[in-house]
Amino acid sequence: MVSRTKWSVVVLSCALIGAARGQQYIEGVNDNLPVKQGWTATGGNEQAFLWTPKNTFLMTEIQWHTTAVSSATSRVREVIGGRPGPILREVPYSSNNTGWNGAPFNTPISIIAGHEYYVTMHGSPDYREFVADGGIRLTYYWTVNGQENWNGPFNGEPGQRMIKFFGFPGADCDSINKFKVKCNNGKLKAAVKSSLPEGTQLTIDNDGDQQAVSINRRGKGKAIWKNQSGRHDVTIVECDEFSESVDCR
Structure with missing residues (x-):
């Protein structure tokens, strides 16, 4: 288990060095993650996905699997009255490649298992279409064996992931x-x-x-x-x- 002193050093590293050293993949969600239909932030072009985490952890980064995104912003928002509320964390990132894209938050955020959050991507036109169950499809997907599926999606496959969450397991000691x-x-x-x-x-x-x-x-x-x-x-x-x-x- 990480000592209190070591935890402080790790978190400081996360805040200062870009790619967060020592962070772990905690959990992921697929293309059936519920989207807040008809909602957009001021200025438009922000989609909010309702996320109920399975784990309590200190989150350092969100990564999206997308096509070529020139720029976008990842956000974590409170849920207020069933709608996206105040921004808890946000970070801009840039990419010219298809695949997993994102950047670490300047300050990690404590995530509580079972609580609801909205995770959003702002400023990206990468979305292709809504699906009937309230999810949203991106162009590329992961299949259950971890390989890219260039023809997807394969609905119902538990291994496909649209969003990945990274951080440190457990509580902030x-x-x-x-x-x-x-x-x-x-x-x-x-x-x-x-x-x-x-x-x-x-x-x-x-x-x-x-x-x-x-x-x-x-x-x-x-x-x-x-x-x-x-x-x-x-x-x-x-x-x-x-x-x-x-x-x-």
């Missing part, structure tokens, strides 16, 4: 300010104080007995175990530098 564990009368309590976004999911391990903890709007979360005895080692799984031992009597 630098945003955890305090982890406290105590046990009184057999009741073991582990409490987290942080500046993590509301809804961030952490896993707290108590000698193999794990609980999922959701961070609230005040940046706090807790796990409780009853009828405990003896010595216990309690750890935040995603940030295992936060570990405490406690005796229950």
Whole structure:
């Protein structure tokens, strides 16, 4: 697991050096990603795709598989009243080649599994047509074996990807300010104080007995175990530098 100091160095690198060193592919979506029909930002030519991530992670970059794009801007927007809301992150990029195109954000963004976001591409005329289920087709696709399909799309193939998301798995450990564990009368309590976004999911391990903890709007979360005895080692799984031992009597 990445230490708090190393995490800071990695994130700083992401912000400063262009191609984010050490970033990982986290997840991807295909051409059936729901599009916000009839919506366009001021100035036009922006398509918003509704994305519900499967993973909690620190996102550093979005890549689109497109034809020759001279310039475009990737954006992540809030969802407000079912519509695209304020821009959370954006980054312009340029490319003259067919394939995966994008650029790292200046500042990574914490993404929460299960929350809704709009991801948008602004300024590109690359789209070809809408499809009946609300998706949108680009010219080129990946097939299930990872090869480019020059004749696509093959609807229904789970391996095809239109958008890829990159970053670092888990929570931003630098945003955890305090982890406290105590046990009184057999009741073991582990409490987290942080500046993590509301809804961030952490896993707290108590000698193999794990609980999922959701961070609230005040940046706090807790796990409780009853009828405990003896010595216990309690750890935040995603940030295992936060570990405490406690005796229950």
